[in-house]
Amino acid sequence: MDKYVAKTAKTPSLVLMFGGTFDPIHHGHLRCALELTQVLPVKKVHLVPCQLPAHRSQPSATAEQRLEMLNLAIAAEPLLYGDDRELLRAGPSWSVDTLASLRQDYGEQQPLAMLLGWDAFLGLPSWSRSERLLELAHIIVLARPGQMHEPAEEVLQLLDKHELQAGESLNASPAGRILRLSLPSSFEVSATYIRRLLANKQSARYLLPEQVLDFIHQQQLYQSKH
Template sequence: MKSSLVLMYGGTFDPVHHGHLRSALELTQVLPVSRVHLIACQLPPHRDQPGASGAQRLAMLQLATANEPLLIADDRELQREGPSWSADTLLSLREEYGSLQPLAMVLGWDAFLGLPQWSRRESLLELAHLIVVARPGQMHEASPELLQLLQQHELKPGEQLNATPAGRILRLSLPSAMQVSATYIRRLLGQQASARYLLPDTVIEFIRTNQLYQP
């Protein structure tokens, strides 16, 4: 009997919104997933620093996932100092779950296109599978290096991601493909406009109480 997948879904979550949450939940519906670790990063190495603190972003994640048992608000990157490297996080998850557990990291197509610039990128597929989520309108082509990586590692027809612990790449489009942007939400909040229905009401209340994303 094959094991269920454990997923690493990282991000700044600044703030967490329904696009993040719906994508995470749909991954559990289209793949044999036992849990999704939503991991707020400490210092994102490839983007601007978050507007909310690590503790605040973790608190919003905890509020957002409180009633969904398959989604876990994970603070392991917030416990480390310095930039949040995915290889370190995957190694931590691998140590927690053991060498035989099918483990996969979720990333968007745009992030995948930047993979050649990632730290210790060669170790990622040794530690986990990669699930690359494509969204409508993302038409940028992969580099020759990434095309070769896909040729070597992409999941073949009839193969299952949870049949092995690591080493495969799955390209996936999710049913809802919700286009919600944390940047847009922060802009709305900075203009004192309503962001309701873009993120959970509990998160909106936390943002209001803590006066986050104000001009």
């Protein structure tokens, strides 16, 4: 158990928001989500496929296909939940809107946290209504050794003001703190790499669940257009 997040009977469990294109969902996403429930006091992880990514290209698979793959992958994990709220919302998928929606669902006192990779966190000041994010939720930053570029001054100020300190508990307050966390496995799997393998008619087995791979083949997804 992490020294920052010891669970006690007096503190509620966290609700986590884990967003992404999930195009397709793979073992990197799934292992990360599962390990979060093992190292943090978590009662639910909302895996939220985005409709229109604000900072990257449009997904290859449809919203319905990506949600179906997600649900196939997490069917046996009771703490993981496929959340379609961004797919049902028109326009770009802004994290602040999703957090506001989750906050409305769970109430003002529920500890709520958004998961970000280190590189995404470095770009946080440029996000839509970024100042509102920490009013709505905590931020958990997944740090991977060897991939940690130096933060800009604005990000350093955020860490100085909001980073969780030793002896503090992330689930002791509803929002407002930043936790840098390294997960035990921290292995890299890229959806881009998986799509490239499939486009080249090469095997992607063991990079994503078999039921997801079967669905991809049934739907003829990620095939080369040439």
